[in-house]
Amino acid sequence: MTNGARSADQIYDILSQRIAERALAPGASLTETVLASEFGLSRTPVREALHRLAGEGLVERGARRAFFVRRMTAADLSDLFESLGEIEATCARLAALRMTEIERDGLNRMVTEMPRDYARHNSSFHAAIRAGARNQILATLALDLERRSLPWRDASLRASAARVEQSRLEHRAIVEAVRDGDGSRAAKLMRSHMAGSLSTISERLG
Amino acid sequence: MTNGARSADQIYDILSQRIAERALAPGASLTETVLASEFGLSRTPVREALHRLAGEGLVERGARRAFFVRRMTAADLSDLFESLGEIEATCARLAALRMTEIERDGLNRMVTEMPRDYARHNSSFHAAIRAGARNQILATLALDLERRSLPWRDASLRASAARVEQSRLEHRAIVEAVRDGDGSRAAKLMRSHMAGSLSTISERLG
DNA sequence: ACTATAAAATATGTATACATATTCTGGCTG
DNA sequence: CAGCCAGAATATGTATACATATTTTATAGT
Incomplete structure (x- = not known):
């Protein structure tokens, strides 16, 4: 980068x-x-x-x-976060259909181990899902939207220990759906996971 | 433009x-x-x-x-068309959840009337779905991917009368799901509709 | 004849000067 | 005092000259 x-x-x-x-x-x-x-x-x-x-x-x-x-309105931010969530969810659905057994095992190991650096772990998790979706364009779109959303995330929320634990649980549930090959469940879980992880900054919208 | x-x-x-x-x-x-x-x-x-x-x-x-x-490989094209299909499907899902009654009625009228210019009609249909999704970013992404895919579509397939009739039926089924507020059915139908409409040019890939 | 090497060709990368468009300011005018 | 018009200020838009990098080509040596 x-x-x-x-x-x-x-x-x-x-x-x-x-x-x-x-x-x-x-x-x-x-x-x-x-x-x-x-x-x-x-x-x-x-x-x-x-x-x-x-x-x-x-x-x-x-x-x-x-x-x-750029200054963003609340509506702009909502659209941005929703778009990112939807695309990640799509990747999760496709990953559930397309990942190899080896990839599924790797993903599972990833979410069962206790991560030292959560931010890094989270990034790897999403990267693995995007890779498993086998679609370069969707992966690129997700990365672009993520970068675009970075200035607008609420850092304080990310840091919270409770939130980290919650995220870990959500990751595990997603992996379970992926391992079951259940695309629509994986997508649904990923969608709500993203909705929870991304939070708008209500004050100072730009 | x-x-x-x-x-x-x-x-x-x-x-x-x-x-x-x-x-x-x-x-x-x-x-x-x-x-x-x-x-x-x-x-x-x-x-x-x-x-x-x-x-x-x-x-x-x-x-x-x-x-x-740009020259595209078959894999690139497949990714591109799939991405477009997935995003349109996402829009259909959201539209099913968010369109007003008036919009649903308008959409229904659109697909029950016999269109004179099919290309124009098709374009209006997808525009209406994107508008109903209430997400400017997803709408823009869909338009971008569509423009990007244009040079690679098989014009001969689009012209076919049988294909036009098939598309009309698919549009109606999508509208039915939207009217029922059944997001996942709308998405599923849109996904397969897009997969059928978009077809790669096997010869001369660039 | 074949290979290595250096120079030429070619296309973009960067710097700089000038053009244009739009906002801001100040003063004139009613 | 309000409003408007002209000109200055300011930022990007465009043109052009020069720098750089890479590929091609030509040439010399074995």
Whole structure:
């Protein structure tokens, strides 16, 4: 995620990360010339990075066509989180139909062991499901939406120990459905798992 | 779809359409300088359009980082069509849960009348379902994937009268499920409807 | 003839200057 | 004082020149 020979790619990665971490807050302005001098480059690669971010919905344009970090309404956020949940659910359904026995066993081992780093574990779990779905495009869409949703997640909720335990239980239930080859149950469980994991930030919507 | 004040947008629209119509065949090279002189513009807006097309997967890069119209393997096509089908199915499920009575009645009228222009009718039908799903992001994803799949559809199949009649029946069944508020049935029917409508071109994959 | 190597060709990557469009500001006018 | 019009300010849009990277081609040596 962090490399690309071209300066434009590096700028894209850096800005993308800053937005995800909210080092660049929603509504912050991103002007080509300012960024160019900050990075010690010309406007050209900065411009390319900004257009790319705009195409992915992380950045918007307003007066004087200036770029700024996207502000989202509650409805926008709801749509975004729901979309991500639906796509992950679709992947779970397909994974239930398509994973090999070996993959199913691996997935099962993953959720029965006690994870040390939950964030990492969670990421691996979802990656395994997406891989099991055998559809590169759906996997890419899920990753894009996830990145797009990062600046809007409620970090405090993620950290909660109770929430982590709850998530572990949900993961296990999903894996059980996958092992049974029960696609629609896997999808349903994944949908509600995502709905619970993703939570909007009610205050300061941008 | 055809307007945008900026030259870069116009170039994007034109190239996008040419690729969809296969006026630019898969594998055709798109060099910035050639296109620039063809459009009577400089490389800058052409460059922007090409990068945007590349980001959407219509165009790829190869030797010398040159751009060319994307070639797809059978597996790529299968993933693309499946993704589109799954997202439309998701929209159908949500529409079954969320459409108003008025919308359901409108949808029902749409599929009981005999359409004069089937392509137009089909497009309206899917648009209505997407609108009923009440999720702007899913709707946009569906439109993007549809545009991306256009160059690869088998036109001969679409024209078939038998196929049109079959589609009409499938539309009616979907509407029935939507009217019943039966989301999972609507999704299932939409999924198989899409699988039947979209067909890969086995010869000349690019 | 074949291989290695260096130079040319070719396409994009980047920098910079200028064009254009839109907002903001200030002063004029009613 | 309100409203409007002109011009400055500001940000992106476009054009063009130059840099860089990679592939092709030509050539020399064995």
